[in-house]
Amino acid sequence: MRAVYVQDINPDRPLDALAVGELPQTPLPYGWTRIRTRAVSINHHDIWSLKGVGLSADMTPMILGTDVCGVLEEEPQGHTGLKAGDEVVAYTVVGADGAGVLAGERRTILSEKYPGTMADETQVPAANLFAKPANCTIEEAAALGTSWLTAYSMLFSCDHGAQVQPGDSVLIQGAGGGVSSAAIQLAHAAGLEVFVTSRSAEKLDVARRIGADVAVRVGERLPHKVDAVLDSVGSVTWSHSIRSVRPGGTVVTCGATSGDQPGAELTRVFFQDIRIQGNTMGSRDDFARMLRFVEHANLHPVIDATYPAEYAKDAFARVMSGNLFGKVVLTF
Numbered sequence: 165m166r167a168v169y170v171q172d173i174n175p176d177r178p179l180d181a182l183a184v185g186e187l188p189q190t191p192l193p194y195g196w197t198r199i200r201t202r203a204v205s206i207n208h209h210d211i212w213s214l215k216g217v218g219l220s221a222d223m224t225p226m227i228l229g230t231d232v233c234g235v236l237e238e239e240p241q242g243h244t245g246l247k248a249g250d251e252v253v254a255y256t257v258v259g260a261d262g263a264g265v266l267a268g269e270r271r272t273i274l275s276e277k278y279p280g281t282m283a284d285e286t287q288v289p290a291a292n293l294f295a296k297p298a299n300c301t302i303e304e305a306a307a308l309g310t311s312w313l314t315a316y317s318m319l320f321s322c323d324h325g326a327q328v329q330p331g332d333s334v335l336i337q338g339a340g341g342g343v344s345s346a347a348i349q350l351a352h353a354a355g356l357e358v359f360v361t362s363r364s365a366e367k368l369d370v371a372r373r374i375g376a377d378v379a380v381r382v383g384e385r386l387p388h389k390v391d392a393v394l395d396s397v398g399s400v401t402w403s404h405s406i407r408s409v410r411p412g413g414t415v416v417t418c419g420a421t422s423g424d425q426p427g428a429e430l431t432r433v434f435f436q437d438i439r440i441q442g443n444t445m446g447s448r449d450d451f452a453r454m455l456r457f458v459e460h461a462n463l464h465p466v467i468d469a470t471y472p473a474e475y476a477k478d479a480f481a482r483v484m485s486g487n488l489f490g491k492v493v494l495t496f
Contacts, residue, residue, distance in 0.1 A: 165186065165187060165188075165189050165283050165284040165285055166184070166185070166186060166283065166284050166473065166496070167184070167185070167186070167187045167227045167279075167282060167283035167284070168182070168183075168184050168227070168228050168229070168282035168283070168476040168494065169182075169183055169184075169185075169187060169224075169225045169226055169227045169228060169282070169283075170182065170183075170213055170214055170219060170224050170225060170226045170228060171183040171225055172221060172224055173214070173215070173216035173219070173220070173221045173224065174214065174215070174216075175215045175216055178211055178214035178215050178480075179214070179477055179481060179484075181214040181215075182214055182228075182476060182477055182480060183225070184473060184474055184476050184477075187225060187227065187283070189285065190279055190287070192287055193278075193287070193289075195289055195290060195291070196288060196289050196290060197236070197237070197238065197240040197287070197288065197293070198237050198238075198285050198286065198287055199232070199234035199235060199236050199252055199254070199285070199286050199288065199293070200234050200235045200236075200237055200284070200285060201234045201281060201282075201283060201284055201285060201286050201496045202233055202234045202235060202251075202302045202306075202495065202496060203232075203233045203234075203302045203303045203305070203306035203470075203493050203494065203495050203496070204229045204232050204233075204282050204306055204493065204494050204496070205231045205306045205307045205309070205310070205311070205342070205491045205493045205494075206479055206480060206483050206491070206492045206493075206494065207230055207231065207342065208419065208421060208483075209230050209273065209275070209310065210228045210229065210230070210275070210280075210282075210480070211480065211483065211484060213226065213228060213275060213276075214228075218276055219275075219276065226275060226279065226280070227275060227279040227280040227281070227282055227283050228275050228280045228281075228282045229274065229275055229280035229281030229282035229283075229286075230256050230273050230274055230275055230280060230281065230309060230310045231253075231256065231281060231306050231307065231308070231309030231310050231311075232254050232256070232281035232286045232288070232306060232309065233251065233252070233296055233302045233303075233305035233306040233308075234251070234252060234286060235249060235250070235251055235252070236248055236249065236250045236251075236252050236293070237285075240290035240293065245295070246293060246295065250295060250296075251295070251296040251302065252293045252295060252296055253293075253294055253295075253296050253297075253305050253306075253308055253309060253455070254281070254286070254288040254292050254293055254294070254309065255293075255294065255309070255313075255448050255451045256273055256274040256280075256281065256288065256292070256309055256310075257271060257272075257273055257292075257448070258271070258273070258274065258277070258278055258289060258292075259271040259272060273445070274286075274288070282473065282476070282494060283496075284496055292448065294451065294452060294455055295455075297455055297458045297459035298459055299458070299459050299462050299463075299464070300458065300459075300464065300465070302495075303467050303470055303493045303495070304464050304465045304467060306491075307465035307467065307490075307493065308454070308455065308465065310342070310445060311341075311343045311345075311346050311465075311491060312342075312346040312350075312454060312458070312465060313445050313446045313450060313451050314343050314346075314418050314443065314444075314445050315343050315344075315346035315347035315350055315394070316346075316350055316446060316450055316453070316457070317443055317445065317446030317447070317450050318343075318347065318394050318416045318418055318443050319334070319347060319350055319351060319354070319356075319392075319394070320354075320450075321443070321447070321450055323447075324416075324442070324443045324444075324446065325416060325441065325443060326391070326392035326394070326416050326441070327414070328351075328356055328391060328392050330355030330356065331355060331356070331357075332356055332357070332391040332392065333356065333357040333359065333388070333390040333391050333392075334347075334356050334357070334358060334359065334390055334391065334392045334393070335359040335386065335390045335392070335393040335394070335405070335408050335409070336348055336351070336358065336359065336360050336361075336376075336393075336394045337361050337382070337393065337394065337395045337396065337397045337401040337404070337405060338361065338362060338382075338395075338396060338397040338401065338421075339361065339364075339367045339368060339370070339371040339376070339379065339489070340362060340364065340367040340370075340371075340486075340488060340489045340490075341396060341421070342490065342491045343394070343396045343418060343419070344360070344394070344396060345371075345374065345465070345466045345489060345490045345491075346465065347394050348360060348371055348374050348375045348376050349374055349375050349463050349465075349466075350454075350457070350463070351375070352375025352376070353375070353457070353461040353463060357377050357378075357390075358375055358376045358377050359376070359377065359378045359379075359380070359386055359408075360376040360378070360379045360380075361379075361381065361382045361383075361384070361401065361404070362379070362381070362382060363381065363382050366489075367489055368380070370466075370489050374466065382400065382401060382404065383401075383404050386408050389408060389409060389410040389413070390408055390409055390410065390413065391409075391410060391413050392409065392413055392414045392415070392416065393405040393408055393409050393413070393414070393415045393416070394416050394418075395415060395416070395417050395418075396417070396418050396420075396421065397419070397420070397421055397422050398417075398419065398420030398421060398422045398423050398424055398426060399420065399422045399423035399424070399426040400423070401422070402426035402427070402429070403426065403427060406429040406432050406433060406438065407429075407432065409436075409438055410436075411436040411437055411438070412436070412437045412438070412439075413438060413439070414438070414439040414441055415438060415439070415440050416441045416442075416443050417440070417441070417442055417443070418442070418443045418444065465490065465491060466489060466490030466491065467490055467491055467492075467493055468488040468489055468490040468491060468492055469482060469488070469492050469493070470493045470494075470495060471492070471493070471494055471495070472494070472495055473494045473495065473496050476494055479492050479493075479494055
């Protein structure tokens with residue numbers, strides 16, 4: 165089958181580790197099912213895999229991809245409500261809260277141990293399949309798995325999020341990325357006051373159009389302190405995040421695209437009782453609630469660009485450039 169995959173590990177030139185070609189189909193584990201892939205979005209997780217972060221050379225070739233929208237090939241056993249031919253999306257965490265592995269096996273995301281979603285066919289635990297939101301296109305639905313789930317969990321999860329409520333205020337660092345663009349839309353739809361930062365005036369304008377109430381340059385002082393901050397940027401924005409949250413507020417981090425060794429600002433953290441919360445994606449229940457929210461509120465993920473799978477290197481290069489707003493999608 166045709167796939168986009170890691171052919172080797174290259175920390176310095178990750179695009180050289182990317183290949184598009186034919187790979188054999190792997191056996192279907194018990195309790196899993198196949199879907200015909202239609203669209204997959206690119207995430208920073210895929211780029212880290214090319215660099216060998218979380219993926220060793222002896223695991224290659226490994227199919228990339230942690231999101232998918234496709235068509236169910238046959239009705240999965242024991243799964244009510246879905247049938248062959250339905251358009252579906254998948255929760256791609258395996259183990260722990262996700263389904264699909266033997267007891268005791270550690271939690272992974274597709275493309276870490278099991279093949280990812282960037283192939284003509286995707287294998288996924290049947291229990292992790294959900295109907296595509298009716299209001300979304302296939303390309304939009306392909307963006308919901310990682311970025312939108314992460315943004316939803318960062319905002320609303322009781323266990324791993326800011327636990328904000330309508331009327332609260334939130335600062336979202338780094339307008340333009342998949343998580344931040346999702347968080348802007350979700351927060352606006354939930355009745356939050358939304359602050360956004362970026363170094364790009366163009367991205368700030370787009371952020372305002374999709375729901376930001378206040379959009380300022382990175383590091384610029386806000387009109388008032390916020391109840392929560394979502395930070396996926398890391399070193400460049402961390403000090404601003406800590407200084408922008410109110411005493412007793414929460415800073416949620418899900419990534420460090422600009423580096424993971426900022427000044428800790430510990431004195432400010434403990435003196436102002438600031439809660440620091442880490443987040444990696446979200447639970448299967450979070451995913452189900454997020455899908456309902458997207459459909460009910462008629463939300464549409466921002467798609468920056470769409471490429472046929474054969475042009476995966478061009479698509480990855482666009483993501484790596486940082487010159488985008490929203491998600492880059494591959495179609496199959």
